[in-house]
Each structure stands twice: as structure tokens, then as C-alpha cells.
Amino acid sequence: MTDQIQPTVVLKDGLPMPQFGLGVFQTPPETTARVVKMAVDEGYRAVDTASMYRNEEGVGKALDGRTDVFITTKLGNSDHGFDEALRAFEDSARRLRRGALDLYLIHWPRPRVNRYVESWKALVRLQQEGRVRSIGVSNFNQSHLERIIAETGVTPAVNQIELHPRFQQKTLREFHDERGIKTESWSPLGRGALLSEPAIVSMAAKHRKTPAQVVIRWHLDSGLIVIPKTVRLERLRENVGALAFRLDDDDIGRIEALDSPAGRIGPDPATAAF
Numbered sequence: 638m639t640d641q642i643q644p645t646v647v648l649k650d651g652l653p654m655p656q657f658g659l660g661v662f663q664t665p666p667e668t669t670a671r672v673v674k675m676a677v678d679e680g681y682r683a684v685d686t687a688s689m690y691r692n693e694e695g696v697g698k699a700l701d702g703r704t705d706v707f708i709t710t711k712l713g714n715s716d717h718g719f720d721e722a723l724r725a726f727e728d729s730a731r732r733l734r735r736g737a738l739d740l741y742l743i744h745w746p747r748p749r750v751n752r753y754v755e756s757w758k759a760l761v762r763l764q765q766e767g768r769v770r771s772i773g774v775s776n777f778n779q780s781h782l783e784r785i786i787a788e789t790g791v792t793p794a795v796n797q798i799e800l801h802p803r804f805q806q807k808t809l810r811e812f813h814d815e816r817g818i819k820t821e822s823w824s825p826l827g828r829g830a831l832l833s834e835p836a837i838v839s840m841a842a843k844h845r846k847t848p849a850q851v852v853i854r855w856h857l858d859s860g861l862i863v864i865p866k867t868v869r870l871e872r873l874r875e876n877v878g879a880l881a882f883r884l885d886d887d888d889i890g891r892i893e894a895l896d897s898p899a900g901r902i903g904p905d906p907a908t909a910a911f
């Protein structure tokens with residue numbers, strides 16, 4: 638168990654959210670309960686799952702109703718629409734063994750399907766009814782955000798987007814800051830590819846830390862919510878070890894210089910075919 642103090646961010650509706658947590662995308666359903674239990678034993682207090690990851694049951698089994706671990710899950714792409722979203726939420730809450738969830742996100746806007754405003758209205762209803770403590774979105778660009786805010790008057794608390802040193806999303810982050818939306822980084826390690834980047838490797842040597850710890854620390858020092866995924870105990874320990882040091886201004890400048898318009902590794906939400 639780590640004795641690090643867990644940093645938190647306060648969402649626009651007042652809810653404190655751990656700034657660091659475990660992502661479980663591509664964690665196999667049959668090993669998810671074991672991985673989440675190990676993570677909680679190592680001091681993790683937040684888990685990011687989704688109905689599309691097919692492993693909510695494993696998360697629910699590991700946590701078994703405990704409410705001191707912050708659970709985020711997401712509305713699946715095939716569940717857009719008002720009634721569909723309400724039903725999908727009930728299914729997720731049952732699989733997660735929780736009467737109320739901490740944070741529910743729309744996973745992708747799916748602009749071609751064009752039902753994300755209806756879906757957002759369902760999330761607003763779920764929060765009003767106390768079924769979920771906070772609501773947000775994922776993979777929304779500025780125009781998607783502006784549309785749901787204009788049509789409902791409710792601003793999402795969080796937008797979870799692809800974000801790592803090679804793809805820093807500075808323009809969208811500025812818009813989030815103007816509107817009080819917290820930015821959450823998905824694929825924060827660039828799925829591991831970033832960890833052999835020479836600038837990161839040299840900073841790690843300087844601080845006697847690992848490249849993953851440097852990258853996670855950059856997210857934390859940038860005010861981002863960060864959810865690195867791993868299935869291995871030694872990496873769970875390594876990643877939570879990022880809570881224990883700080884980067885200096887020179888490091889931050891060198892990481893900022895890695896940003897590239899070509900750095901995206903996942904789908905572009907504006908053009909994704911699904």
C-alpha cells in the first residue's frame with residue numbers, strides 16, 4: 638500500500654475526483670477483478686471502465702459495493718438516445734454493484750448518428766435523480782461541447798480525450814478551462830510508445846525515476862486527470878510512484894516541445910467511422 642497522498646481535482650459540481658486512477662481498456666474481463674484488487678491494495682482510489690470494455694463486472698466484483706473508490710464508466714456507442722441511455726446506465730450500475738456511480742461519460746459523440754444531445758439529456762436526468770454524482774463526455778471536440786451546452790444549459794464536468802506528450806490538445810484544453818471542464822487524459826503513456834523517447838528517458842535518469850513516472854507526473858503537474866492502464870503488479874506500483882516527485886520548469890518545457898499535430902494514435906472523433 639502506498640502512503641502517497643492522492644491528489645484530487647474538484648469538478649464544477651463540487652465533487653472531488655482523484656486525479657490519478659487505473660484505466661482498464663483492454664484489460665481482459667477474466668483478469669479485471671484481480672488487477673483492480675491489486676491496484677486498490679497499492680493505493681489506487683479511482684478506476685476508469687466503460688460498457689464497451691466488457692469488464693465492468695470484474696470492476697464490480699473487485700470493489701463489491703465499496704464507495705471509497707471513484708468509479709467512472711461510459712455510455713456505449715450502441716446506446717445513444719434518451720431511453721437507451723437510461724437503460725444502459727442501469728445495466729452498468731448493476732454490473733458495477735453500485736446504486737449510484739461517481740462519473741458517467743458519453744464515450745464517443747458519434748456525430749454521424751447525431752443523437753448525442755438526447756443522450757446528454759439522459760445523463761442530466763440521471764444526475765438530477767442522484768443516480769450519478771457527476772456527468773461528462775469523452776472524445777467531444779469544441780463544436781460537440783458547444784452544442785450540448787447550448788441545447789441543455791448543462792456543461793459537462795469532464796471531457797476525457799486522447800492526450801499525451803506527443804498530442805497535447807492545447808486548444809481544446811484552453812476551451813475546457815474557459816468553461817470549467819476538467820480534462821482527463823486517455824492513453825496518457827501513448828500506449829507505451831512514448832517511453833523510449835530520448836527526452837523522457839534522460840529526464841527519468843535525472844530524477845532517478847522511470848519514463849512512465851515522468852510522463853504521468855507531467856499529466857499531474859499539468860492539472861490533468863490521468864488513468865494509465867496496466868495489468869502488472871510491478872507497473873501498478875511504478876505508475877502510482879509518480880505521485881511522489883515533481884518535474885522542474887526545464888523538464889516541462891522539454892515535454893511541451895514534443896507536441897505534434899501528427900501525434901494522435903486513436904481515432905479522430907470528428908471523422909471516426911463508428
Ligand SMILES: NC(=O)c1ccc[n+]([C@@H]2O[C@H](COP(=O)([O-])OP(=O)(O)OC[C@H]3O[C@@H](n4cnc5c(N)ncnc54)[C@H](OP(=O)(O)O)[C@@H]3O)[C@@H](O)[C@H]2O)c1
Pocket residue numbers: 659660661662663685686744775776797798822823824825826827828829832849850864865866867868869872875876903
Ligand atoms: N475514452 C476513450 O475513448 C478511451 C480510449 C482509450 C483509453 N481510454 C482510457 O484510458 C486508459 C489508458 O489508456 P490506454 O490503456 O489506451 O493506454 P496507456 O495507459 O497510455 O498505456 C497502456 C500501455 O502501456 C503499458 N504500460 C503501462 N504502464 C507501463 C509502465 N510503467 N512501463 C511500460 N509500459 C507500461 C501497458 O502494458 P501492460 O498492461 O502490459 O503493463 C499498456 O500496453 C484506458 O485503460 C481507458 O481507461 C479511454
